[in-house]
Amino acid sequence: MIKALTAHTGEIDNTEAALAEIMEQLDLKNNLLKNSIGLITCYSEFIDTGIVKALTSALPFETVGTTTLGNLVPGSLDTLSLTIMVLTSDDVSFSVGLTDSITSDSPEDEALCAAAYEKAAAKLPDFPEKKPLLILSFAPLLMNVSGDFYVTAFDRVSGGIPSFGPVAVDHTSDYHTAQILCNGESYADRCAFVLLSGEVVPHFFIASISSDKFFQDKGLVTDAQGCLLKTVNDVPVVDYLKSLGLPQNEDGTLSAINIFPFVVDYNDGTRPVVRAIFALTPEGCVVCGGNIPTGTTLYVSAFDSAEVLSTTEEALRQALAQRKFDCMILYSCVGRYFAMDYNPLGEMESVQKLIPEGLPYQFTYSGGELCPVHAQGTQSLTNRNHNDSLIICALSSK
Numbered sequence: 001m002i003k004a005l006t007a008h009t010g011e012i013d014n015t016e017a018a019l020a021e022i023m024e025q026l027d028l029k030n031n032l033l034k035n036s037i038g039l040i041t042c043y044s045e046f047i048d049t050g051i052v053k054a055l056t057s058a059l060p061f062e063t064v065g066t067t068t069l070g071n072l073v074p075g076s077l078d079t080l081s082l083t084i085m086v087l088t089s090d091d092v093s094f095s096v097g098l099t100d101s102i103t104s105d106s107p108e109d110e111a112l113c114a115a116a117y118e119k120a121a122a123k124l125p126d127f128p129e130k131k132p133l134l135i136l137s138f139a140p141l142l143m144n145v146s147g148d149f150y151v152t153a154f155d156r157v158s159g160g161i162p163s164f165g166p167v168a169v170d171h172t173s174d175y176h177t178a179q180i181l182c183n184g185e186s187y188a189d190r191c192a193f194v195l196l197s198g199e200v201v202p203h204f205f206i207a208s209i210s211s212d213k214f215f216q217d218k219g220l221v222t223d224a225q226g227c228l229l230k231t232v233n234d235v236p237v238v239d240y241l242k243s244l245g246l247p248q249n250e251d252g253t254l255s256a257i258n259i260f261p262f263v264v265d266y267n268d269g270t271r272p273v274v275r276a277i278f279a280l281t282p283e284g285c286v287v288c289g290g291n292i293p294t295g296t297t298l299y300v301s302a303f304d305s306a307e308v309l310s311t312t313e314e315a316l317r318q319a320l321a322q323r324k325f326d327c328m329i330l331y332s333c334v335g336r337y338f339a340m341d342y343n344p345l346g347e348m349e350s351v352q353k354l355i356p357e358g359l360p361y362q363f364t365y366s367g368g369e370l371c372p373v374h375a376q377g378t379q380s381l382t383n384r385n386h387n388d389s390l391i392i393c394a395l396s397s398k
Contacts, residue, residue, distance in 0.1 A: 001397040002200055004327035004360035005031055005086040006073035012045050012080065015054045022055060026086060032060070037094040037194055039136070039329070040065030041364040042082035044170050044177035047186045051082065056184030061086075062096045064192045065181040066138045069171035070337060072348045072363040074355075079345070085329065085362040087395075092198040095123040095132075098182045099191045108145060113153035113191065124197045131158070132195040134202045134393075136329075137165035137370055139191045141178040146227050147368040147385030148291040150191060155383055162202055163383045164393045165193070166331040166366030178367060199398045203322065204372050204381070207315035207390040208274045209263060213307055214299040215244055221264075221296045227275075229262075229286040232298055238284040244300055254280060258335070259304070261388050262288065265297040268382075271373040274301075276335055276387035289368060289387035303388060305346060308336045312347050312390050316354045325394040328361040332390040337365050339388075347390075 007025035011018040038059055044067045046052050056063045063084075073083045087094065097120030099112045117135075121127045135158065139150045147167050154163050168178040182192040196202075219232035219240055232240040241254055249255045262275040276289035292298070312332070319328070332347060340346045351363050371391035372381035 002087050002089045002092050002326045002395050003031065003033060005088065006083065006360050006362060008073050008076035008078070008081050008083045010078045010081045012043070012049055012051065015049065015051050018051050018082070019055060019058055022084060023058070028060070031088065033088040034090045035093050036061035036086055036088040037096070038063035039085045039087070039362060040082065040181050041068050041071040041362065043067065043069070043080055044179065046082045047179065052181060052186065053184040062183055063181065064096055064138055064194055066166055066168045066364065066366070067170045067177065067179050068365045069169060069334065070344070070348060070365045072351060074360065077345065077348060077352060083362055085327070085360065087327070089198070092196060092200045093124050095120045095195045096182065097193045097195065101189045102140065102142060102145060102191065103189065108149045110153040110156060113150065114157040117154060117157045120193070120195050124195060126197055130197060132161055132197045133200060134196040135161055135163040135193050136196065137163055137191060137193040138180040139165065139167045139368070139370065140180050140187065140189055141168045141175055141367045142189065146290050147370055151370060151383045151385050160383065162204070162372045162381055163370055164202065164204065164372070164391065165370050166364060167368030169334045169365060169367035175367065201396050201398055203319070203325070203394040203396065205315050205319040205392040205394070206271065206371055206373065206386070207311040208386065208388065209261065209301045209303060209307060210311055213301045213303070214263060215301065217244055219298045221292055221294050221298050224292045224294050226291050227288045229288055229292050236284045237286050238280065241300065259302065259339070260300055261303055262292070263299040263301050264292055266293070267295070267297055269375045270382050270384070273373070273384050273386050274388045290385040303335070303339050305340045305343065308339050308347055309350055312350050313354060315390060315392060316351065319392055319394055320354070320356070323396060325359065325396045327395050328355065328359065329393045330361060330363040330390060331366040331369050332363065333369055333388045334365050334367055335388040336390065
């Protein structure tokens with residue numbers, strides 16, 4: 001089994017006070033088992049003030065994590081905090097990996113992920129006889145690399161092991177301090193991850209956009225390149241969106257595109273995924289938050305605070321009705337945070353209200369979500385990159 005410990009602090013300037021607060025909550029002397037890993041989420045200022053590095057140095061195990069603009073563990077509901085979840089077990093092993101720099105010269109070099117994976121997997125006690133059971137990945141937010149790259153790269157080297165985790169985000173307007181964390185260091189251009197093996201079973205749940213928020217019309221993607229969508233139903237995508245009645249500026253250009261995400265059906269029996277619209281190009285193409293393959297079916301949808309709350313609560317109720325879990329790890333898209341308008345803590349309040357006392361969890365806002373989806377009517381899993389979604393990984397014993 002996995003035992004999960006959680007702690008939090010809002011002390012951002014006083015390192016000694018922050019460490020004392022966290023260590024008191026964790027009580028490692030009485031709680032730590034044979035193997036452990038720490039998952040840290042924080043505002044980027046906790047890096048600048050040295051608290052992340054000091055905390056990692058004080059812990060007797062490795063740590064990974066990400067910056068964020070909002071996070072939550074039991075007992076906390078802060079707008080400026082550091083949280084940590086410690087996974088500890090006698091029969092589950094953890095191995096940390098870190099890629100080399102993902103540079104603009106080779107933005108989608110799968111060899112970077114493959115080399116880091118193989119190095120980390122070799123440290124597991126039962127490898128290669130047994131594959132890892134789960135990859136917890138923490139990807140950097142890079143303008144020229146989508147979450148699909150990490151999904152594809154880890155799929156190829158691992159043989160499709162379930163991959164779950166966030167893309168980094170932060171609280172700034174352009175996300176320039178978004179970083180991933182690994183053993184006290186922070187990186188804007190590397191992917192960190194944890195491999196889990198042993199007596200553990202991951203269960204996955206997703207909240208995205210309900211079907212009653214889809215526009216009635218659906219389109220066929222007829223030309224796309226990666227995350228660049230060019231034509232739908234053989235017409236320029238901008239013209240297609242205008243035909244649906246999306247709001248326009250006085251000059252005829254589309255407005256408020258970020259509140260009308262796409263829902264993409266791969267037509268392979270797996271759950272559709274959400275793709276946020278990031279930008280429009282001068283040529284009339286749409287830049288999305290992930291790949292949209294040619295031949296997929298596309299729906300335009302609407303997104304607001306009521307939809308965020310209803311889908312979050314539905315996913316949590318579905319998860320909690322399944323069985324008793326050891327812990328839950330939750331990542332929600334920053335798009336859901338901004339959709340909450342004047343109640344930015346609303347989704348976190350729902351999570352806090354619905355997860356029962358005694359079940360450890362860590363909730364963190366992200367810039368993209370990596371989570372497997374089920375093929376309809378089966379237990380088969382396919383790794384996907386998501387936008388505007390809440391993803392949940394619930395861990396239980398075998």
